[in-house]
Amino acid sequence: MKKIIAVDGPAGAGKSTVSKICAAKLGYTYIDTGAMYRAVALKVLQSGKPVDDSLIVDVTRDIRIELDESARVFLDGREVTTQIRTPEVSRAASLVAKVGYVRQKLTELQRQMASRGNVIMDGRDIGTQVLPNADLKIFLTATVAERARRRFDELKAKGHAADLAQIETEITLRDKQDSEREIAPLAQAEDAILLDTTRLTIDEVVAEILRLAGKV
Numbered sequence: 001m002k003k004i005i006a007v008d009g010p011a012g013a014g015k016s017t018v019s020k021i022c023a024a025k026l027g028y029t030y031i032d033t034g035a036m037y038r039a040v041a042l043k044v045l046q047s048g049k050p051v052d053d054s055l056i057v058d059v060t061r062d063i064r065i066e067l068d069e070s071a072r073v074f075l076d077g078r079e080v081t082t083q084i085r086t087p088e089v090s091r092a093a094s095l096v097a098k099v100g101y102v103r104q105k106l107t108e109l110q111r112q113m114a115s116r117g118n119v120i121m122d123g124r125d126i127g128t129q130v131l132p133n134a135d136l137k138i139f140l141t142a143t144v145a146e147r148a149r150r151r152f153d154e155l156k157a158k159g160h161a162a163d164l165a166q167i168e169t170e171i172t173l174r175d176k177q178d179s180e181r182e183i184a185p186l187a188q189a190e191d192a193i194l195l196d197t198t199r200l201t202i203d204e205v206v207a208e209i210l211r212l213a214g215k216v
């Protein structure tokens, strides 16, 4: 039977890392919905115009976002996989994610992508809004300090300049924006299983998700 796994949680909890590994082990497709909000944000920034809701809606109207099997991201036909990972795009993504039109459009696209089944999709509202009937829902968390440390290591490894205290401040702000927005805020679905990854290794989190996936 084809299955759908939803993984939600705040920035830096390890969602994309563990979802990617679980997808490979299960032979599922990995769908990174944060990358889709980031692609919208990049297009908004590339327009060079002052950012407001009407610009965000305009930019989203005819946007084309594609993800391939290797989780590469394409914006209007051009690959933007690395360009969407800068702190500037992270800030803008949190803003575009508040706009109802953007959420509606991306939610539709995400449901279409999941309709093939055997997918693991990560984001903020997958278990609550996008795929409320998912077979397994996981909510991944970790302390702000631990999540900031992970983001810091990730940026450094990619050769970006990084400041740990600043990242911690930004993550706190993004958590607030993501959890307090009116539409589809970051929230744990009632039937999601909570996994606190603060003291767990990646392998331990993957093993636990695979164990849970085996039961559904």
Ligand code: DC
Binding pocket: 011, 033, 034, 035, 037, 038, 090, 093, 094, 095, 097, 122, 123, 124, 125, 126, 174, 178
């Ligand atoms: O997971 P990420 O950092 O790549 O997500 C980028 C932004 O998009 C983040 O501010 C939260 C938002 N987002 C969202 O609102 N809903 C999703 N399903 C995925 C991401």
